[in-house]
Amino acid sequence: MRITLLECKRMTGRTVLLGFLAFVLAASFYDCHRNLTRYSVELGMRWKEHLSEARKASRGLYLDGKCLKDLREDAGRYGCLNRENIMELVRGNCEGKTLEELSDGELERFFRIRAQTIREDLSQDAGKGYTDEEIADFMDRAESLSALSMGYAEGWKALGETMGRFVFLLAIVIAALVLPLFGRDPVVRMEELVRSVRYGKRRLDLARVRAAYLTATVLYVCGMAVYVVIVMGPFGFEGADQPIQSNIRTFFSLCDMTYLQQFLRNLFMGYVALAFLVSLALFVTILLKDILAGGAVIAMFMVMLVICNQIDLYPVSHWFTNFMPVRMTDFRHFYTGNELYRIGGRSISCMDWSILVSLPLSAGLLAAGMALLRFDRK
Amino acid sequence: MKRQIWMEYRKLWNRISAVAVVFMCVTAVLHVLVYLNLQYRSIDKNGEIVSGLASYRALREASKDLGGVMDGEYLRKLKVSYDNSFEKEYLAEHRGFLGTAGMTKYDVPNYCVNYAYFGPYMTNGNDKVGLDYEFLESEESFYRAYKEAVKESLAEEGLYSEGQLLVLNEKADNMRTPFTTGYAQGLFNLMTWFRWDYSLVFFVLVFALAGLFSKDGAGGVTELTLSSKYGRRRNLNARWIAGNLFSAGVYLIYLAVQILVNGAIGTLAGWNLSAQMLWCDCLYDMTLGGGLSILFFGGLLGVLVIGNLVMLFSIKLKNAKAAAALSVIAVLLIRRTGSMEGLYGTIELLSPMHFGQSGLIRMYRFVGNVAVPYFAAVFVVATLYVAVLYAGVRRSYKKYHVN
Numbered sequence: 163m164r165i166t167l168l169e170c171k172r173m174t175g176r177t178v179l180l181g182f183l184a185f186v187l188a189a190s191f192y193d194c195h196r197n198l199t200r201y202s203v204e205l206g207m208r209w210k211e212h213l214s215e216a217r218k219a220s221r222g223l224y225l226d227g228k229c230l231k232d233l234r235e236d237a238g239r240y241g242c243l244n245r246e247n248i249m250e251l252v253r254g255n256c257e258g259k260t261l262e263e264l265s266d267g268e269l270e271r272f273f274r275i276r277a278q279t280i281r282e283d284l285s286q287d288a289g290k291g292y293t294d295e296e297i298a299d300f301m302d303r304a305e306s307l308s309a310l311s312m313g314y315a316e317g318w319k320a321l322g323e324t325m326g327r328f329v330f331l332l333a334i335v336i337a338a339l340v341l342p343l344f345g346r347d348p349v350v351r352m353e354e355l356v357r358s359v360r361y362g363k364r365r366l367d368l369a370r371v372r373a374a375y376l377t378a379t380v381l382y383v384c385g386m387a388v389y390v391v392i393v394m395g396p397f398g399f400e401g402a403d404q405p406i407q408s409n410i411r412t413f414f415s416l417c418d419m420t421y422l423q424q425f426l427r428n429l430f431m432g433y434v435a436l437a438f439l440v441s442l443a444l445f446v447t448i449l450l451k452d453i454l455a456g457g458a459v460i461a462m463f464m465v466m467l468v469i470c471n472q473i474d475l476y477p478v479s480h481w482f483t484n485f486m487p488v489r490m491t492d493f494r495h496f497y498t499g500n501e502l503y504r505i506g507g508r509s510i511s512c513m514d515w516s517i518l519v520s521l522p523l524s525a526g527l528l529a530a531g532m533a534l535l536r537f538d539r540k
Numbered sequence: 541m542k543r544q545i546w547m548e549y550r551k552l553w554n555r556i557s558a559v560a561v562v563f564m565c566v567t568a569v570l571h572v573l574v575y576l577n578l579q580y581r582s583i584d585k586n587g588e589i590v591s592g593l594a595s596y597r598a599l600r601e602a603s604k605d606l607g608g609v610m611d612g613e614y615l616r617k618l619k620v621s622y623d624n625s626f627e628k629e630y631l632a633e634h635r636g637f638l639g640t641a642g643m644t645k646y647d648v649p650n651y652c653v654n655y656a657y658f659g660p661y662m663t664n665g666n667d668k669v670g671l672d673y674e675f676l677e678s679e680e681s682f683y684r685a686y687k688e689a690v691k692e693s694l695a696e697e698g699l700y701s702e703g704q705l706l707v708l709n710e711k712a713d714n715m716r717t718p719f720t721t722g723y724a725q726g727l728f729n730l731m732t733w734f735r736w737d738y739s740l741v742f743f744v745l746v747f748a749l750a751g752l753f754s755k756d757g758a759g760g761v762t763e764l765t766l767s768s769k770y771g772r773r774r775n776l777n778a779r780w781i782a783g784n785l786f787s788a789g790v791y792l793i794y795l796a797v798q799i800l801v802n803g804a805i806g807t808l809a810g811w812n813l814s815a816q817m818l819w820c821d822c823l824y825d826m827t828l829g830g831g832l833s834i835l836f837f838g839g840l841l842g843v844l845v846i847g848n849l850v851m852l853f854s855i856k857l858k859n860a861k862a863a864a865a866l867s868v869i870a871v872l873l874i875r876r877t878g879s880m881e882g883l884y885g886t887i888e889l890l891s892p893m894h895f896g897q898s899g900l901i902r903m904y905r906f907v908g909n910v911a912v913p914y915f916a917a918v919f920v921v922a923t924l925y926v927a928v929l930y931a932g933v934r935r936s937y938k939k940y941h942v943n
Contacts, residue, residue, distance in 0.1 A: 466571070
């Protein structure tokens, strides 16, 4: 354990830690600023007042036919922010129409229109080849929603808006810190000396691997904690128990979960992506034995994944990029994509299968790296 | 000096650069092969749907009878041929075919004709491939409509003042017609994939050039180099030239890979077609091959700028790892500008990510009332970038001390 801690210290010197902290703070404040700008543009100069007004007005607020009719009659009834949120959902659900353009019947059928839109989307996704049972299951879930709790949850919405990109950048930065563990710096020529001491072979290798995952985990948790506090701070932490459908981004989602559950899932997905990147960094540096060469391979691999994600071709994402860090931290498609894998006659959601594939891939890379180290020792 | 440059150049081809270049080539090849194989399909000369990589050869075979000069006779025959074709029937039944990477032999000439009608609102798709237009009755009326569409597109760009538009409209009136059309899908793919994977070259340079001016620690080689006869100014120039040669070399490898792979799949036929077959609002009298050559030259300029930026970081920090980290951040930021447009064309002019893109062929910068081709403006900007970065490198090298 002492060697592990020493290796952890080697990875995270004072300069590195300060640099890491600077990165986390800069990214967090940047995302916080972006969210605040968005609110100030949407709600005008008095957005702070609107936020506090929405906190009170949204207590016990449910979106249903009655609520929509009330809002049509009295626009200021639920406050400016709640009105904006509801209008956004209405436009998204009813082909861009405003509340005033909808008939009473359409207001009553609001959630049936949503279910109908979901059915149309499912039938248009011919490439995904849904079976009748799968569509029936999706539609059961779509039709089960008949009223939507619209409690205040702006902090969670703001977090969900920017978290994916931050987790991806955080994972890359942490993976870069792992490179010096097995990658040799041409300026520091101590490798032969280190390898010739008493615990300089197998025990040192194991300690370095442990140090990599330990440091990555600690940095990930700390980085995320700082990020969550800074991004959610101005909006508050209320609304963890609200359904994710109250956000326009996930209004059509068929996942029955709250913002807190969504956050925890995203956090875990991010960690799985991080584990893959750390395993890849270890494997590449064990293989190439050079920090810069390892960094080059990881950078090129990431660029390749980013380009794949931008082009987004279904077979490529379905069979490859869904298990890779870039798409795994692009969280939104897990909630709205309705992508399924058929394994052994069972339909498994994309999120669950991505985790189930990515973890063994990480373990495989680590095992390959350990095998290479063993081969090198002989 | 030549020998010194050669020695420095050889030093740059080390394990790091070899790994990065191999990875760049593999990534570029895989991207093209996988995506072209999975995404595209075409209608061959027998009216069969061919999918995957074979679809390009089938399309080329089918397109043979549609190549030629788009004069009045050609337009009349094209309309008759399309109206009686299997393709027209098939597209009427399969509304999403062209919008989902489907291809027919009529795409190139028909899109060109449709541009004359839709102008700035032209996209690809089944609804923009028909030929039921009155202006197709004569060559003159078609090219009159086409030139009006170009003028409308230029006005819609929002880049030019009214006075500037007058100058460009005059150029549009003087466009050389009739156009030459034919099969060029391989070249279209080449342009697309060249642009998509272009930033890979930047990442190779980041890792290969970050150590160009770094210190070697306690090894003594840095001390020895600096105290030798040609170890300061001449050595700086040799390293700088070698760095630029290396940047150009990596770029040429990337370009060669793209040309080889896309040429092998879709062929490089269509080099002599009019540039308007790809860039509808292009005002130059140039061939498709000429236009692509300008883009590739612009790409080289972008790569040289990034190479010099990495060299500047390398000499400022004198530490390969720190220079690589800073360069990665810089390249990521520059890469983000690749999808940005606006500010009256300023981003396109200043961002190296845009130096290899279509703006070079389609846009103009104005000096007074003189329309300067965008590629000339980009050349000037890139030269300025390199000069400023070289000045920064030179300034730092003068103060290069061992401790």
